[in-house]
Amino acid sequence: MAPASTSVYPAKQHFVATAQKLGATSGVIFVRGGxxxxxxxxxxxxxxxxxxxxxxxxxxIEPGYAAAYDIASSTAILFAKHVSADEAVWVGVPASLDEQRAAYGFDQAHYTHDIESVISALRPERIFALAHHSTENLGSAASIDTERLLDAVHEARVFKDDHEIAIMRRANAISSAAHEVLMREAKQGMNEAELRGRFVGLALAQGCSYEAYGSIVARGRNAAVLHYTKNNMALADASAMVLVDAGGSLSCYASDITRTWPIGAAFSAECRAIYAVVLAMQKAVIEACAPHRQWQDMHLLACRVAAQGLVELGMLRGDLDDIMARHVVGYFMPHGIGHLIGIDTHDVGGYPRGTERINAPGLRYLRARREMLPRMAFTVEPGLYFVDTILAEARDTPAVAQHIDFDVVAKYRAVGGVRIEDNIIITETGCDNLTTCPKEIAEIESIRATAYQ
Amino acid sequence: MAPASTSVYPAKQHFVATAQKLGATSGVIFVRGGxxxxxxxxxxxxxxxxxxxxxxxxxxIEPGYAAAYDIASSTAILFAKHVSADEAVWVGVPASLDEQRAAYGFDQAHYTHDIESVISALRPERIFALAHHSTENLGSAASIDTERLLDAVHEARVFKDDHEIAIMRRANAISSAAHEVLMREAKQGMNEAELRGRFVGLALAQGCSYEAYGSIVARGRNAAVLHYTKNNMALADASAMVLVDAGGSLSCYASDITRTWPIGAAFSAECRAIYAVVLAMQKAVIEACAPHRQWQDMHLLACRVAAQGLVELGMLRGDLDDIMARHVVGYFMPHGIGHLIGIDTHDVGGYPRGTERINAPGLRYLRARREMLPRMAFTVEPGLYFVDTILAEARDTPAVAQHIDFDVVAKYRAVGGVRIEDNIIITETGCDNLTTCPKEIAEIESIRATAYQ
Structure with a gap:
């Protein structure tokens, strides 16, 4: 499939950004496609x-390609897969080399069988390559460095340019609309699989290539299984909720959106209470996301808002600072507040070289720990869950257990879990929320009511 | 996900069938899951x-399992993946060993970390394994044969038991219904991607796990690209057709169905003429499928029906036997009449060891060449296409070109291609067509009319 937009793909700009991160003024960057x-x-x-x-x-997006960039002369070179006449019967006649060069924004285009001669003609002293790509047939004169390019391209990928943001915005719009269709159409008695099928069908119909990750459609207690992917149970109980974590991948860029809403027309009291706490967590974090703040602090902010909310519900007790110091909320939100997102759903660059993970409940699984800067893209996905095995561990940990009223927990256990997830871009002054699917309680109940009209 | 039906999976029967094909009375069959x-x-x-x-x-269907079968004692042993408490937070608490043993129809169940001790305790002289599976940690005493099991399990898989036929029938029912929805809903101006999305969404919603293969939704001339998978062009021309080749995979069994129908409410004269020939080819083959007939003869039968039809249209000329001898139809149907189908879309066993391919247009790509026997499953998928490069080759081949009126070909070029594909099971007396989607011209036009009402 051709690039999603009619504009030229900024291949050369991405090589330039990568060379800058690499800090090299000569040599050739060489990468192979899958x-x-x-x-x-x-x-x-x-x-x-x-x-x-x-x-x-x-x-x-097609298999069998390669690309190179001569840093000193700033020359971007595409190596296209050659399609024989016999193959063309099966896969179609490809665009010409020059058409491909122009469409992807390269300076030159050749076929992959000419890689060695084209690279050799550049007479590079050094070739920068990725360790997971074959470096065979690049010519024997150059030294090949498979160490430095990985970090450089990862760092370049962390900062999204306008082309990338436009695609991510569109991926979010498509996936947000699909989430809203589910919210509008789902009825008690349907199967989780029907919701997943409807979501995937809508995303593909609007131009997405595939699910960015395995969708999670989890009703009631299934939402307490964090990576529930069976997606095959009936939405039997109108007083329960269903959690839908699904996003389409558009032109290789992921979207990653979660909504949790009642199977019936309205939230039960218990579901509404937990949902309100998670929504407050999410809104507080989105409000706080801005350049130069630390991502791990967003996780801690979400935990603090959760602690306040759960204290108000009587589920937690004691001093807020003590609750925070003992990571009590980590027993209810065992995952991180979010992750970088881009071409990969869990995008690269979350832990720059030398940054360690923090070994504490919840924080342990935080997928990024770095300063937020403009053009970074994150998911903001707080959640609260009632996972039996984790709650048993909390009960067995006196320093934690003293802060939890397990009788109140029992009252909310049937809620299963709630997660609300949007995708944001850090701007110069704060952040831009790409996700457009409703999440306010009143909006959701208004939409859910239409399913039963 | 649990097996689709509530019945016990016939794992042991499948081991028994495989051991019979293997012709061994002792030793252990050992296989690993992906x-x-x-x-x-x-x-x-x-x-x-x-x-x-x-x-x-x-x-x-889950990753990380293994299984064994002790031939002499007829003992089927499941090795389940062990899920730790930490992992269970993410993936859920699995069924107990005994529940899994019972659900899949094994005699024993252990965890995979006990493979070596369990296998060793059987004291096998020989272990039959598949060359693409690791044979590490099976105990050192036995000799390991990775040569013979592959053919045996392939041959066992060729013959579908009632459990398998029931699943394939259901996969066909789901996919047939989805094809019919497309036929009922598609309108001029829609994009091919919308049809693919709708198909996939419906298949997943009805319990399929994924597309059995990359769907082809090809309008007009795109249908002349045999493996067209871009699926991103508008159904612009009401006088053209769209070819939809799509099937869901249910409980690991493929369905593989193609329908071709007008974008407008009715077939154009040219489309109708070509469609009628392909339909005649398909019906003739399905009528002829029966035990002890050769699959390659079904291909030749389809070619003969096509030759007759194309002679009647004035596109071909000359003696039918000459046309057949010169493989002229192979320039219009460059693929085989069909293939075995089962767990794999192109299922195993098409060319039993020692059987060679026939190097002639069309026949070259025939994916099976063997005697039909009861419980074999095949696709029957004749097609006619107007592929420019192949027609140029025909024109350059005098023995072939003399039989073709290229002026008439030019008149039909815009048709692109037509394929009609059903899935059949060979019975004791003939065959059973699993595919229920309409294909008669009158039926299709009646359904297409509803799209514009």
Whole structure:
């Protein structure tokens, strides 16, 4: 499929950004695209997903390509897969080399069988490559550095340019609209699989290539399984909620959105109470996201808002600072507040080299720990869950257990779990929320009412 | 996800069938399930599809399992993946060993960390394994044969039992219904992607796990690209047709169905003429499918019906036997008449060891060449296409060109291509068509008319 927009893909700009992060003034950057792989003992192909860094540097979604960039002369070179006449019967006649060069924004285009001669003609002293790409047939004269490019391209990918933000905004618009259709159509008695199918169908119909990740459609207690992917149970109980975590991938860019809403027309009292706390967590974090703040502080902010909310519900007790110091909320939100997002759903660059994870409940699984800067993209996805095994661990940990009223927990156990997840871009002054699906309680109940009219 | 039906999976029967094909009276059959794989430099998992032969022998769709069968004592042993308490937070608490043993129809169940001790305790002289499965940690005493099991399990898989036929029938019913929805809803101006999305959404909603293969939605001339998967162009021309080749995979069993129908409410004269020939080809083959007939003869029968039809249209000329001898129809149907289908879309066993392909247009790509026998499952998928490069080759081949009126071909070029594909099971007396989607011209036009009402 051609690039999603009619504009030229900014391949060269992405090479320039990568070379800047690399800090090299000469040498050649060389990257290979992915190839199709088949299931063992079968001719069934895995659905092809392009190598993420190769996509960033080329814009090519087809298998069998490569690309290079001569740093000193700032020359971006595309190596296209050659399609024989016999193959063209099966896959179609490809665009010409020059058409491909122009569409992806390269200075030159050749076929992959000319990689060695084209690279050799550049006479590079050094070739920067990625350790997971083959460096065979690049010519023998240059020294090949497979150490430095990875961090450089990861760092370049962390900062989204206007082209990338436009695609991510569109991926979010498509996926937000699909979430809203589910909210509008789902009825008690439907199966989780029907919701997943409806979501995927809508995302594909609007131009997404695939789910950015395995969708989670979890009703009631299933939402307490964080990566629930069975998606095969009936929405039996109108007083329960269903959690839908799903996003389409558009032109290789992920969206990652979660909504949780009642199976019936309105939230039960228990569901509404927990939902309100999670919504407050999410809104506080989105309000706080701004340049130069630390991502891990957003996690702690969410925990503090949760602690306040759960104290008000009588589920937690004691001093807020003590609750925070003992990571009590980590037993209810065992995952991190969010992650970088881009070509990969869990995008690269969350832990710059030398940054360590924090070993504490909840924080342990935080997928990014760094200063927020303009053009970074994050998910903001607080949640609260009632996971039996984790609650048992809390009960067995006196310093934590003293802050929890387990009788109140029992009252809310049937809620299962709530998560609300949007995708944001850090701006010069704060952040821009790409996700447009309703999440306010009144909005949701108004939409859910239409399902039963 | 649990097996689709509530009945016990016939794992042991499938081991018994495989041991019979193996012709061994002692020794242990050992097979491993697939593991999840991630995209390089990313934590994004490929959507997991179970190893096909492992699924056949176990019924397990989750990654990380293994299974064994002691031939002499007829003991089927499941090795389940052990899920730690920490992992259970993310993936849920699995069923107990005994529940899994019972659900899949095994005699024993253990965890995979006990493979070596359990296998060793059987004291096998020989272990039969598949060359693409790891044979590490099976105990050192036995000799390991990775040569003979592959053909045996492939041959066992060729013959579908009642459990398998029931699943394939259901997969066909789901996919047939989805095809019919597309036929009922598609309108001029829609995009191919909308049809693909609608199909996938309906298949997933009805319990399919994924597309059995990359769907093809090809309007007009796109249908002349045999493996067209871009699926991103508008259904602009009401006088053209759209070819939809799509099937859901249910409980690991593929369906593979193609329908071609007008974008407008009725077939154009040219489309109708070509469609009628393909329909005649398909009906003739389905009528002829029966035990002890050769599959390659079904291909030749389709070609003969096509030759007659195209002679009647004035597109071909000359003696039918000459047209057949010169494989003229192969320039219009460059693929085979169909293939075995089962767990794999292009299922195993098409060319039993020692059987060679026939190197002639069309026949070259025939995916099976063997005697039809009861319980074999095939696709029947004749097609006629107007592929410019192939027609140029025909024009350059005097023995072929003399039979073709290229002025008439030019008149039909805009048709692009037509394919009609059903899935059949060979019975004792003929065959049973699993595919229920309408294909008669009058039926299709009646359904298409509703799209514009």
């Amino acid at each position: 190839d199709t792989i088949v299931h063992p003992d079968s001719d069934t192909e895995y659905e092809f997903h392009q190598d993420s860094s190769f996509y960033y540097l080329s814009g090519v | 593991d999840t794989i991630v995209h390089p430099d990313s934590d994004t998992e490929y959507e997991f599809h179970q190893d096909s032969s492992f699924y056949y022998l176990s019924g397990v």
